[in-house]
Amino acid sequence: MLTIMKASAGSGKTYNLAKTYIGLLIKNADPHAYRHILAVTFTNKATDEMKSRILKELHILATRAEKSDYLAGLMKDNSMTREQVCKRAQTVLYNILHDYSAFAVSTIDKFFQQTLKAFSREIGQFASYQVELDRDSLIAESVDRVLDSLTEDSKDLLPWLTDNVLDQIQQGGRYNLETNLLDKALRLKAQQRMEAMKRLGMDPDAVCPKERLREIRKACRGVISTFNNNMKALADDALRILTAAGLKPEDTNRKFMTVLYDYQSLGNYDHAQAPKESFMKRALKPDEWFAKTKPSYLGSVYPDLAAPLEDICRMWSADSRLYHTAFVIDDQVYGLGVAAELDKAFKQLMKEKNVLCIDDSNTILRDIIDNSEAPFVYEKLGVRFDHFLLDEFQDTSSIQWDNFRALIQDSESKGGENLVVGDVKQSIYRWRGSDWKLLNETVPSMFSRHKPVTLQTNYRSLSTVVKFNNVFFKVAARILDKISGYEKAVGPIGRIYADVRQEVAPSKQGEGSVSMTFCPREDQLEQVRQAILKVVESGAKLSEIAILVRGNKSGQEIASYLIDNGIPVLTEEALKAKSALTVRRIVSLMSYVDNPDNTVNGFLARSLDVKIPDSSMSLIDMAEALLRELKRTDTSQAWRGEALHIQAFMDFLLDYVSSNGNDLRGFLRLWDEKNPSISSSPSGESIKVMTIHKSKGLDFPYVILPFVENIKLYKPDNHWCEPELQGTVLEESAAGLYDVTLSGASADTLFAKHYEKERFLQQVDNINTLYVAMTRASLGVHIIAKNPPASQIKAFSEMVLTGFTDFSQMLYWFADRTGMTRREEGASLTYSVGNIPDFNMYRKSALNDTMPLVVADGDEYPSVPLNFGPEDELADVCERGRLKFTSEALNFFKEDNEDMSSSRRVRGVVLHDILSRVIVPEDLEASLGRALHDGEIDPAQVDSVRDLLSYAIDAGIGRGWFPSDRSRVINEAAILDVGGGEYRPDRVVLEGSRVIIIDYKFGEQNTRYARQVLKYADLWKRMGYKDVEAELWYVETGDVVKVL
Incomplete structure (x- = not known):
């Protein structure tokens, strides 16, 4: 049976996918059942997440190391005892780990490529094609x-x-x-x-x-010239009549007939514009031709003038669509x-x-599978799949579904259990071919006996975030339907968002916040900075804040502003190989080898004092030679911190050479077009800036959404369309498919049907884009947008809701109408509901990224040699890939301003991070070294930070907070309560049955912190410790506040 699971944001999709997969393994007596289950998703990251979740849960079941959420259900569904389930999990886990290549959890593209390889003879390709x-x-x-x-x-x-x-x-x-x-x-x-x-x-x-x-062009230009000549003749007639009466178009009511001048001067192929609506109305009403104060004018031209004016109106009403269409088609001929x-x-x-494009390969595979029985496909693959699990189904394209359909239908006919999981509300990749109608309409109707399942609980976000999204998106969908003409009935977008309402998970009952600020466009960057500072004040780390934008240009603008204001930022651009100085120098010097007459690159070569390699060298040898030269001559040693970027460059070069040979000019041209990314998982304290599309599938404690006015309801876009030419003179001569820019002007062409369809689909795309952005946050969301125009604010107050052009206007109207708290400050207006929570109370668990990467030979951080030689010091290529933009070596430690400026707030975060790694006093130096390496501080600041924290630690030793026995200290350890909440005290010291809790604070004292520490103490008491002390330590001032 096919199960169609609708999984809204944060509803536990991966949990349920893993549960279904493991359920199929446990119920099947075949210990190699995993070979016959195919689970696919769209990205390598999602694939790794799914594999890890399955293996982790199997391990828990097999070892009984901890309680499994799946165990009770598996026992009930399969009528098995605990021992039987655990025994089978042991067997399956062992087999998967020793037969890992048959563990069929992969990306959808990887599966299709494996399938296509099996059909290389049928498609006329060598098996070695790429x-x-x-x-x-x-x-x-x-x-x-x-x-x-x-x-x-x-x-x-x-x-x-x-x-x-x-x-x-x-x-x-x-x-x-x-x-x-x-x-x-x-x-x-x-x-x-x-x-x-x-x-x-x-x-x-x-x-x-x-x-x-040429025939199409001739026919189109025939339509154009005929229309123009007729229009010109009618304008000539009208102007002749006016002139004979001693009048001019300027004498008419509001000069409405002056458009006749434009029509009189038309050339054969000029594109005339339709007259204004006022012309069309007045032209047919002679009593409105002239002002009431000049009745004699009408008598001098009526009724003679009526005929040409009526004919002009008739032509525009009857022929304008064909006329404008002829221009569109004529423009496509070239x-x-x-x-x-x-x-x-x-x-x-x-x-x-000997290559196939991935898009073409999907089409080729469809043509093969369409004409083949499933057994033949399996025979070619060498494996048979009995069950299919398809993740992110809303992102599946029609071609991809066509390639799966026959296999799933075969599985259904043989009693297989299949699952498709998705959420139409998160379909934002239509530009890449995805078709949300598959999940919403096609597959449910094709498999009429399917089992529908809707996941209704949000396990990600706090209650305020969930409830805001429940209400806003229900209303927004209704407004979009109303714009499309559905005045009373629920329209198609309303049906898509029918399941938007979610329940709040018991562990997420805390308040949280949603706020939005409307201000002039030029103030939005500063509003972003202020929002960051406000969240940091509530205990947030910079790495817990994400800024999501509609496009890369906005992201770059924000990143530059924050960097200039001393806030570290991690962007996609920071992860691009081209962002490294060493890589740019290598490419410039290779360009000089290609073209020695280039004076700019020649000057660079001379200024760097490097030996230029011979042009006959292979590209790999050339790049390595230049890198050795740069290492030798670069006194700044910039290359030391750019190993990952250099590795990405070398990988890109190697890929190019393997496919194209040593074509230097071709490589340089391709490098200009492309910008490969480094492979890293950045850590450290920096704010993430990324596009909304890149954020899909991720979650963050706090999200800031600036420039929301960029999420339009509709934006002109190009599409291949067939005009409706039936019954026109172009029906025979110009029928076909044309690449048309669909805009508001398309409504007056024979492409109008396609424009209406595209407008609806873009409305779905864009409300989905906002939905994805608004559902990434667990604790809070802050929206920043441009003030709506005054005319629209007036329309909103009058409930004229069809004039929205972007979603910021809809949010403004919603906030104003729903009683959110309103605060005006200068030119900005802020609405809010809920409160930003104390982040220390809700801090999420994360892998301890200070753990060293241990390898077989015992080296803490292995190097990946780039053919440099044994003395090379690029030893951290595989270390962590911590990448972030920082201001000039962090000016967070400035003391010249006593108020809590941005520098001082972020300074507190950095000091806290350093102190969190100190278990015993001797750890301070290593922690300072880590901070220096990560770019949190620069060498000039090490001494001042060391002095500050050494003095503080000495004071802490006197209070018994820094014992020499490491086993008595617990730093930054997560505590889970029965409701699923998570709490993380900064430092806990154990003295027999006595517990001392110390929480570090920086900046001014606040009574709110005491509540937080009391919660920590309560949790330790509930664990059986009766003698519990809790203290707040204001590290910089040395003040200690005893809470308990």
């Missing part, structure tokens, strides 16, 4: 080949390109042939075009002959005309490189 993930670079190379092949003998293509270049120049503006061709080529290979052509029964590989395209040459060059390139 899968190319970066299709765009292949397309760019094929464009270069087309341009390089142009000669005077290119009798078909050259005249076509020449004519169109001249045509574009005549229309004005800049024109770049290569850029234009690349844009056309990318659009011609768009997956959406391939899908549309298949849906219409068109051959995706077929290209339109140029003769046919791109379609180069399709044959671009397609030929692309296919030849793939053949030479």
Whole structure:
């Protein structure tokens, strides 16, 4: 049976997937049942998470090391005793670990590639073919080949390109042939075009002959010129009548007839704009032609003027859609005309490189599986799957589902148990081909006897966050439906969000907060900084705060501002290889090898005093030689902290050479286009800045969402569409598929149906984007957006809700209408509900990232050599990959301002981090070294920090807080209460049956801290310790407040 599980954000999706998988293993007597269960998800990270969860739970069941949440259910479902379940778990776990390659939990792309490899003969490929993930670079190379092949003998293509270049120049503006061709080529290979052509029964590989395209252009321009000439003639008639009466268009009521001048001057192929609505109304009402004070004017032109004005209105009403459509199609002819040459060059390139693009491979596999029985597919794979578990199903594309459908139907027919898990509300990858309708409509109707399951409890967020999202998104969905014309009935978006309401988990009953600030656009960056400081004041670490943005540009703007204001930031750009100075120098010097006439790179080479390698060297040897030279001459030793970036660069270079050989110029061109990331899991105290799309599947204690006005209800976008030409003069001559920019103007074309559909789909995309952003936080969310225009605020007050253009306006209206606490401060307006919690009370458990990475040879941190030689000191390549932007070596320790500035707040976080690693006094030096290595402090600050903390520790020794016996001290250990809450005292010292709890504080005293420490003491008492003391230690001032 197929189970369709709807899993809203934070509802325990991975928990239930693992539970289902383990359930299938335990109920099956076959100890190798895992070989016949396929579980797929979309990312490597999600795959690793699922594997880890399954193995962890099997280990718990097998060893009985701790209580398993799954045990009772497994015993009940399978009528087994505890011993039987644990015994079977032991056997299965052992078999998986000794047969790991058969543990079929993978990404969806990996499974499809394995399947396609099995069919290499059927698709006419050598078995050694490679899968190319970066299709765009292949397309760019094929464009270069087309341009390089142009000669005077290119009798078909050259005249076509020449004519169109001249045509574009005549229309004005800049024109770049290569850029234009690349844009056309990318659009011609768009997956959406391939899908549309298949849906219409068109051959995706077929290209339109140029003769046919010339006919299309002729037909379109015939429509345009006919319309323009008729309009010009009518305008001439109207102006002649006015002139004969001694009048001008300016004499008409509100000068509404001045548009006649524009129509009179129309050329054959000019694009006329429709008259304003006021013209269309007045033109048909002679008594409104002139002001009431000039009745004689009407008599001098009526009724003669009525006929041309009525004909102008009639033409615009009857023919404008066809007229505007002709312009749209005419603009597409050029791109379609180069399709044959671009397609030929692309296919030849793939053949030479023996590669398949991953998008194409999915299509090829569909064509194979569509015509094959499941047993044949399994025979080719060499394995049979009886059960399928599909994760993140809302992100599945139609092609991917087509490839799974036959296999799942076969499984269903044989009694297999299958599960698809997803949430339409989190479908935000439509631009990548995902189709949420599969989860919402297609699969439920295809498997009519499926079992629906909805997970309704949120285990991630505190109650205020959950309840706000419950109400807001229900209302927002209703408003979007109303905009689409559903005045009373629940519309399609309302149905998608019908399951948005979630229950709060018992362990998450704390209050939490949701707030939003509306201010001028130029103030938003400062509002982000203020929001950070406010959260840090409540005990948050910088690493517990995430800033989520709609696009990379906004993220870069925010990161730069925060860095300039002394707040460390971790961004995607920080993880790019190009962000490393050493990598940039290597590439510049390689560019100099390629082109010695480049004066800029030549100056760099001379200033660095490096030996330039010979151009005949292999690219790998060249890069390594340059790296050795830079290491020798670079007195700043910048390369020491850039090992991961250098490794990413070398990996990228190696991948390029393995596919393309030692083509230096080709590599440099590809490097300019791409920006590989380092492989790391950054740690340390820095704020994360990332796009909302990158944040999907993650969670953070606190989320800040700036520039929410960038989440629009609709934004013009390009789509391949077929116009509705039936019954028009273009029906026979211009039918086809065209790449159209769908915007508000499309409503007055024969592409209007596609515009309405795209507008609806974008509304779903964008409300989902906001939903994903708003559901990442566990403790609180702060929204920052531009003030809505005054005209819209007035409309909101009058309940005119169809004028929203972005979601910040909807949030403003919602906050104002629902009684959230309102506070005005200058030009900013803040609404809030709930309170920012004390982060120390809710601190999440995390892996102790101070643990060293131990390897077989006993070295604490192994190095990955880059062919440098034994003396090389790049020994931390595999250490941790801690990467973050910092201000200039952290100016967090400035003492020149006595108020709690941003520097002092973050200073407290850094000092706390250093002290948290000190178990006994002797640990201080190692902890200072760690802080220096992580960039929390710089060498000039080490002495001052050492003096401060040494003095504090000496005082603590006198109070018995720093005993020499490590076993008596517990630092930063999590305590779980019966409700699932988690608490983490800074330091606990054990003296027999006596317990001393010490909590470090920095800054001013606050009575709120006492409540927190009393909670810690209560937990220790409930563990059986009766003699418990609790104290607050204000480290910088030396003050100690005895709480208990």
